Amino acid sequence: MLLKVKYFSVKKYIKLHSGFTFLELITEVKSKFGLSDAAQLEIFDETDTAVDEDILLELLEAHPDLCLTVRERISDEDFSPLAHSTPSSPDTHSSLTDTMSLSSSDSDLRDQGIPTGRSRSSKEDMGSSTGKVSVSEAAKEMVENALLRKPGGEDILEEYKSENSLSHRTRRQLVNILASDMTERHGRIPSRQQREKYALGIITLFPSLKDPFSPKGYINQDFLLLFGAETSSKLLEKWDTSLKPKVIKEAKHLTPSTVVCRLLKAAEKLTENEENDWDSDMASLMLLLHLLPPTAGRKRRIKISPSDAEHKMVHFHKSGCSIDEHLRGLEGKQPYILAVGRVQNRIDTFYIAVDKQLIPCQATCSLSAFDELFKSHYVFNLSYDESLVHLYTFVQTTIFNIDVTSTDESLHVRELRAKILNEN
Template identity: 30%
Template sequence: MSSVQALRDFINERLATAAGEIFSVFEQTIVQYEEEIEHQRKLLEISRKPRIAFHATEGPQRHAGPQKTSSGLQQEEHEAPPLKEEEDLVEVTVTDGERDDSLDSERVNARDWTTQRLTAAAVEIFTLFEETVVQHEEEVDRQRRLLEIIWKTEKKSHRTGNMLLKVKLGDVQKFVRITEPNLHHFLNAAFTKFGVPAASEGVKVVDGSGTEVDDDVFEDVVKDPSTGVLTITYEAERGSAVAFPESRRSSAESPDLNPAVPPGSPSRKRQRLDSQAMLLVESILAAKSAGGYIINEYKRTKSLTDESRRKMVNMLAADMTEKNGTSPARQVKEMYARGIVNLFPNLRDPFSNNGFEHYYDGDSGTGYLAWRIKTIQRCSAKDRRSSFGAEGPPGEDVSGGPAGRRVSHSVPEAVGGDDEFRDAMALMKHSADEDAVRMKMRMTFVRRRAMVLDPQRCGSLLAEFPRFRDVKGLVEQDFALLFGDDVSGRLLDKWPTTFKTKIVQQCRKLPSTHELQELLQAADPPEGGAAADVDLDGWDSDLSSILLLLHLIPPTALGRKRPGKVSASRAETHLVVFKQTGKSIQEHLAAVARGSGPHLLAVGARKNAVHQFFVVVDGTAVPCRSPSPLGAFDELFKTHFVFGTPYDATLHNMYTFVQTTVYNIDVGRVKESPRVVEVRARLLL
């Protein structure tokens, strides 16, 4: 309760109490007056009766004057009672006078008492009000003092120059906080921030225009918003400005190296190599107008569009082949790739060893630069090698994929001999208790994994374990035993919060097509008009975002002798097929080509109103436990590992992205296309 409300309640209470007490006194006084009025009325009635009797006896005597003497004794006898009544009347009159004085006194006392009570109540109310006002004044004064302290502190902080400055030392740029706007304090704070020994001589500070900043103008310069980045440089003994004492030993070496790193150390060599590569790429791009546009685009957006990335790769590959021939050495290609990620740090892949393997991977000979060089080689007719080299297309199984051998995360209690295994299999095939079936499936997990890894027996997995067809959740159980519950739940945890929105944002930058716009509208419907704008025949938001990933990571081209490049819209049918309720599922299963990869079968009234999902694998429809599209896709992905089925060749890049980036399975083991690595670098910024 607030103090104002408490004061209001107290005043009401005190006034009500005083009013009640005053009314009680008034009531008693009025009652006394009413009693006195009644008493006076009775006295009046009594006083009238003797007077009437007296006048009645007196009348005849006035007419019988002569008889007065003779009847004197009788008259005295008769007059005696009236005298007595008159005495009583006198006594009553005296008593009435005393009563009137008493009532007047009581009236005066009531007035005085009422005045005292109201005065006392007013004093109490005013006392409380005064105490409340004093308390509030003290609180206001206390808060005013606190505000003055805070304001003085802030004013002192601003007056002493508490500010953040952008500072560059070598090739490293950081924010440095200073509290005093003088050059000496700034240098000490900067050296501490960069972790290098402090130096008081041979050091100078220049602004973004290259103008040296002296101590006398330092405060004015740092307060100027247009100052930009302050660069700290070291001066040689003869006064020539160089970045550090050990740098500029050759024209090819970088001018910006960290002085805290000892000369000749591996870290120092790598710094020089990174700086050389960055200057090389920057000089090539800056020499062309399109290259300058690419640099400016990165400065604005901290990223590059696909078109800008292609132009950059074409310019660098053309410069590389012009200077080094159509077959540049591996070190040359790595130098260009290293320069790209050092000039544009946000394009670095956080999952690879060097961060530039998606531009050039020397171990596999792949990457954007390698592919562009191969295109140049084919055009010049000097070396006609396939796009994928000798390792085969990405659709083929490689180490680390779904069919790869791996150690299971957990090994449950297994059945013993063959007899116990046969008993467990018999129980599973005929039991109606799904919990018992799940328990026996756990006990036979080891033998089932051996069957999956056996090329001769892997195709008969559903025949040996038919309960996959009717007991939901068995695929997820085997996947959790293989990788653990933490890995098993990553897609459902990460997709809505981490990947979905970013994928939609990246797809909005792609060239617009009708199919792409429909998926974007379904995945991210406009606010306020979702019901009217979203296509009723389209997929729901989650499945649309998964299909958008096919547009962001296009289907793998299969070469000239195969169907060739497949569009993202056509590739959707390799991922999910819709079947309207009431139509035969068996017709679809019969039409599925033998050897085709697993895919989803959605059954419902409309695409965005699916009531049941199935995973079609080996011509069999395995029901999904989850009714949601995202949960069904989660089970589809897990089916590849549980049944040891390779990815569909068309969807290989998309599945590889989900495997390494979402589930973090076999990172570094499985072969990834440069596009997968590039998209990951964009989404994980």
């Protein structure tokens, strides 16, 4: 029998015997389209519904003229898909160790005594290289084709060709075009696998956009593709000019404890060279935590103080002390910032610590590090720490405007949003 199959924009007929198996179809597709034997394929019908092995023949009998769409599945350990979930869901996904691979900066991390996760043997690397090339090239072709189809896409390709880089404005345009293409192809909530393939395509087509400090080169691109450039930039654009002054103003109505008074002075930069204080941005974020304090939850019946919850958000680690020992003594998988420096108000390096692993931040300041911390919940599909759920929910809905109508918010979150947004 003849079967029509589509791979990207190319359609071909495949000849199979009656009663063929799913494996025989996959083998013939790889041969027909020149795909690697290591490639793992998924099959979809014309409504973009996944077609499983057990219903394939029955579906073709009912729709003999059906054109099947074939896509590659990212399946090696560096690009293993995780099921999509919102960070506010109660379940935390299993260990992230297998989703992180050694980055180009691993030797630097080892020199500092920082654990980098499990290593891979040279045989493993050689065995997986063919599959990775195939996945990368397919992702690159997908992104390039999307740009060629969309208005403004060719201009982006030309700018990169001439400048070997993209301006901030062009990069935002690139992400918006690809986010639109992904939504058209995969629906409003694309899977992590689909988002990762677009992100991989970006850094393969535009190598200078690859982040050398992240394990895969695109942690932030993953968030960009999920929510778009405009949403992704909201915290950094709004905090200093609009939100921070209002948070400080509201915090002045808190009970004037020693901790709150110290944070207010640091946030307003009223102290000089206080080595044990945080910088202005981090101090103001901690004031936001005091405005939205933890409450007793399902897992924890005893309410903890905002000061105790601060350590769930950021840890200061003095340069020269053992980071490995710090990580071994911690429990839980929710991410937090590990700020490494000689003194607390002048941090040299920021990391996202998650599941006892460290990811170097691209950020050079505390606000950008917090921006990456919040986004890491979406990138790794993690629930919010119970102590910080009100803080993160406020950031999610009020600042990033993500899932505002569908997220369960506390009364404190809604009241603070009303105060801050209605304030002149």
